[in-house]
Amino acid sequence: MSRKAMTGNGAIALALKQAEPDVMSAYPITPQTEIAQNYAQFVADGAVKTEYIAVESEHSAMSAAIGSAAAGARTITATSSQGFALMWEMLFIAASLRLPITMPVITRALSGPINIHCDHSDSMGGRDCGWVQLYGEDAQEGYDNAIQAFRIAEHMDVRLPVMTMIDGFIISGAIGPLEVLQDDQVKQFVGPYEPIHPLLDIDNPVTVGAFDSLGGWYFEHKVTQNMAMDKAMSVIESVGREYGQLTGREYSHFKTHMIEDADIVLVAIGSAAGNVKTMVDRLRAGGVKVGMMKVRTFRPFPHLQVAGALAGARVIGVMDRSDSFGAQGGPLFTEIRSAMFEAPRRPQTFNFIYGLGGRDIFPDDIEGAVRLLEKAAAGEEISQKRYYLNVREVSLDGQA
């Protein structure tokens, strides 16, 4: 293993290069990220044998990935923001055809107003399209998740596409330290690809994506898709353990910090988890019994394990980097609160929405959230459940 200074984009492009899939299809223009650009360079330089398909839109990028994966090739693409939104229709088809495509997503806001900066509106909007979703905090986790994604997607119990997220600009554009595996270590970990019923197996012809209507098996297909999601739960864990043996960095569905005796637990996803952890350490030094959970697996959502880990918490603050208009809170909040509904001692839950359109989240904002949760933990009745951190011009006590 060697240590390098790399951007998040560079780290993920390197992971993909080391895995060296058969095909990458990508739309090469904004809102694409440097991942696709870097990979195109690897192809042009002859550093990888991957066939690179430059397409005319993100819809086409996913369509080409689907065609390529159905033909029997290990296939990747990459996207962000509006590009993700334009892929929407085809994301569902990739999942329902059980094609193990992997895709890094650099999470960024959706228009409008026009904004290119970080939030989770893109990927969270796609949470129900049938892809496994893994979120990383930093470039290292983006690199590690991109490698593990192949194994999870291609596992015979799963056979679902996997998207791996890191935060746009905050991580994708920032330079940080990265522990890099050797190429052959990555190739060996990812292993050879075994396509199932590939279209190019002309001796065993199959139909892919056929009409499946009333009297057909559409409903059963959907049920088996969800069964595969259930099975992905343990596959994600076993792949994460094996990756840990290789690298010393073991992965599971989430990580906790200072949670054992915590009255108050903050739950975060993405880069903000680092800010939260830093603040938890500071507040602990001041005697506040606060801990945190960083969620990695959002689909399938590990609700039983989450509920187990959070069982001791009296008050939970869930931090969402995307809103869900008209819902009771952001996507992570509704999952966490739902997971805790059956808990023997149901905690109070609060939602803190932050960072939309790249708005920064500062340690003071997190401390403010914890101070509010402290009041709830002390027994104060607080009816407002949803808050927006570091927001201006809108009344902070204007509950939806």
Added chain:
Amino acid sequence: MQQVTEIRWHARGGQGAVTAAKMTAEVALSQDKYFQAFPEYGPERSGAPIVAFTRISNEPIQIYSAVEHPDYVLVLDPTLLDSVDVTAGTGECAVVIINSEDKAAALEARPEMAGKSVYTVPATRIALETIKRAIPNTPLIGALAKVSSIFPLEGVLDEVKTSLGKKFSDEVVNANLDAVRRGFEEVSGQ
């Protein structure tokens, strides 16, 4: 609790502040430290004021928000002092290093600088005389090595040799090494 040194770079687009933030990170890497380098993301226009950040620590850095209270502020273009408060968020111990020929002139009628540790270095002139281009970033990194204890001058020189040596001729590498060295030697608190 972890000690993180935080640096904020002020420049105009095209003066190499983002490159300087990155190069500082690379030096930190070569010194086995942890680091982060990132620009304040926005439209990149040549000549427009830009900000970039570097964090350096002996331990992993897990905070990703913009630097609010920098320990070191490096100003690549003194004309920015007229339009940007480069001291925003700085505490009493903050150090400001300005690319300027004349400290007294740079600080004239600037009450926000009162009480700060201000250093100047003629980085543009050094750049013109060494690398023959008005890109003042490398002399400022030399100045930072002198004024701070983040990393030694040799560490910067080694990193410049390694990183530029891969892409450029000896002539270019040596010019940059001179730029760093002269920034180190010519920075002044007077």
